[in-house]
Amino acid sequence: MSDTKYKSVLNRDPDDLWEDSRAIVNIGPIHPAMHGAFRLVAKLNGETIENSYGEFGYTHRAKEKMGENRTYHQYIVYTDRMNYVSAMINNTVYAMAVERLMGIEVPERTIWIRMVCSEMARVIDHLVCVGINAVDIGAFSYFLYGFHEREEAYTLIERLCGSRLTTSFTRIGGLMADAPEGWEKDVKAWVKRTRKTIDEMDRLLTMNRIWQKRTIGVGVITKEQCIEYGFSGPNARGSGLDVDLRRDQPCMFYKDVEFDVPYAKEGDIFSRYLVRIEEIRQSLNIITQCADRIKPGPIWCEDKRVRIPDKDVVYNTMEGMIHHFKFFMTGFEVPAGETYTQFEAANGEFGFYIVSKGSSKAHRMRVRGPSFWHFQALPLMVRGLKVADMVATFGSINVIAGEIDR
Amino acid sequence: MEITDIRNYVPTTFGDWVPKFGELWKAQISTLRHRFGDDILEARMPPEYPTDVPIIYVKKESILNVLSFMKTDSAFEYNFLSDLTATDESVEPRFELVYNLFSTTKLVRIRLKVRLRDDEEAATAMAVWPGANWAEREIFDMFGIKFAGHPDLRRILMDIRYVGHPLRKDFPLKAYQIFTEPELADPALLDG
Numbered sequence: 320m321s322d323t324k325y326k327s328v329l330n331r332d333p334d335d336l337w338e339d340s341r342a343i344v345n346i347g348p349i350h351p352a353m354h355g356a357f358r359l360v361a362k363l364n365g366e367t368i369e370n371s372y373g374e375f376g377y378t379h380r381a382k383e384k385m386g387e388n389r390t391y392h393q394y395i396v397y398t399d400r401m402n403y404v405s406a407m408i409n410n411t412v413y414a415m416a417v418e419r420l421m422g423i424e425v426p427e428r429t430i431w432i433r434m435v436c437s438e439m440a441r442v443i444d445h446l447v448c449v450g451i452n453a454v455d456i457g458a459f460s461y462f463l464y465g466f467h468e469r470e471e472a473y474t475l476i477e478r479l480c481g482s483r484l485t486t487s488f489t490r491i492g493g494l495m496a497d498a499p500e501g502w503e504k505d506v507k508a509w510v511k512r513t514r515k516t517i518d519e520m521d522r523l524l525t526m527n528r529i530w531q532k533r534t535i536g537v538g539v540i541t542k543e544q545c546i547e548y549g550f551s552g553p554n555a556r557g558s559g560l561d562v563d564l565r566r567d568q569p570c571m572f573y574k575d576v577e578f579d580v581p582y583a584k585e586g587d588i589f590s591r592y593l594v595r596i597e598e599i600r601q602s603l604n605i606i607t608q609c610a611d612r613i614k615p616g617p618i619w620c621e622d623k624r625v626r627i628p629d630k631d632v633v634y635n636t637m638e639g640m641i642h643h644f645k646f647f648m649t650g651f652e653v654p655a656g657e658t659y660t661q662f663e664a665a666n667g668e669f670g671f672y673i674v675s676k677g678s679s680k681a682h683r684m685r686v687r688g689p690s691f692w693h694f695q696a697l698p699l700m701v702r703g704l705k706v707a708d709m710v711a712t713f714g715s716i717n718v719i720a721g722e723i724d725r
Numbered sequence: 726m727e728i729t730d731i732r733n734y735v736p737t738t739f740g741d742w743v744p745k746f747g748e749l750w751k752a753q754i755s756t757l758r759h760r761f762g763d764d765i766l767e768a769r770m771p772p773e774y775p776t777d778v779p780i781i782y783v784k785k786e787s788i789l790n791v792l793s794f795m796k797t798d799s800a801f802e803y804n805f806l807s808d809l810t811a812t813d814e815s816v817e818p819r820f821e822l823v824y825n826l827f828s829t830t831k832l833v834r835i836r837l838k839v840r841l842r843d844d845e846e847a848a849t850a851m852a853v854w855p856g857a858n859w860a861e862r863e864i865f866d867m868f869g870i871k872f873a874g875h876p877d878l879r880r881i882l883m884d885i886r887y888v889g890h891p892l893r894k895d896f897p898l899k900a901y902q903i904f905t906e907p908e909l910a911d912p913a914l915l916d917g
Binding site for chain 2: 343345360361362369370371372374375376379381383384388419420546547548549551560562567568654655656657658659660661668670672674682683685687691692695696724725
């Protein structure tokens, strides 16, 4: 027996059970805890993660390339599949970006309906996030409370546009269809029910000792790291970065509604959870205020470039028919220019950087998904934690595969 | 009867940013010109140029100095890298790197651009924002732009064996590369 080997046994760290035999564990891409197709390769010392790296791209669908090869109207359906949990927000941001390039003002009714839809999508997204995060840790029934209200919200969205998940509801300069009569009342009734459910969920989980032990002080990211790594949305606010683009760079009518921006300072899973729960309440407040202000009126702008011709004109006049085919086959031309239009989506800053060279297709269609930047910092957040804590941390930053892979 | 062409250029109304931030942007650009001189190649201001925020073209060599100055200086404080991407212009200089910056204290945005020839390398912004890591990997993956000093310049969205850079304008739209073998985990990435 050689001396050196004997020495190395003596110098061994008593906590280091697996010296020279670290296990490399491959979590994902097909794993229920990875919420989509993600892969995390972790080097484990016992059950402690010493180092890890993330991989994605398993659902890459070349959306940015598609944006350069589809007309602006045809691209609307592609936006649904980015953050598929809150598709309404993606539709709204995309429509806003193109309207900005073209200098189009949409009617008030459209904007209020878009705001209601965006906030409903935000509530859905947060309910899914906190629900699934709790399921990962072991609180299954909590998730069902939230999912009931989520289904109700999808039913309301279904009444608007006929589909639940992939909505494609907005059009450039308007909406696919007007809201049915009495829709606002049903929305307000849903808000009332959801408020009760949120209070119930809050009572059920927030003070639960197991939940607190699993989440407090786990998966910490500091405010400085948030800025360095491009964190935004509830994840950044959970670390004390008090920025909300709805309040700080208001678009649509966010100036005219009242809401608070919650933030926490600790930066762990628990503070992100608290921020999300409070944001649901604030979103419900916004929805009530918007629903009160939806007044009868037109939903389409007057601009003939983008307005889809009415069906009776298309069927009964030659010019209308030609207009219809020109609109859907060659598309409308967008004047040259560029914009980076951003909005506070459910996960953070969601933006479209569109460069137009004056044709009916974009020169560059860049999508900034917040999850891309959040997932990047995951190895930093889980270093030194157990594998089970990694699952909890991953659920708490709410990484959505559709938006990160695009 | 007055005849109007619906394709006529409509001046874009980029919200209320120009009246709100126009003076601030002008002051910042003149500060940059004063400090960096010829390194600031060009500044395109709205509403003269159809853009929502000013575009500042910077020389490739001094982009890191400009970025770190704009991140820390009290008159700028563009501390948040909103987005980092590139565009393919098809003519030389072929590529433009686009830095979309946001100030979380002043709540204002600005855009920096760097022109690159086809064979040129860019400098990595990871020293200023560590979070630029994956954004630069994506640019490398999609456009084939190399970043000097980047520690881990691998493909990120496409498979590691993929050939070509899909977002280049000359990349064929319908082409398939099918890999039947899985991509194995790389233990070398877990060192340190």
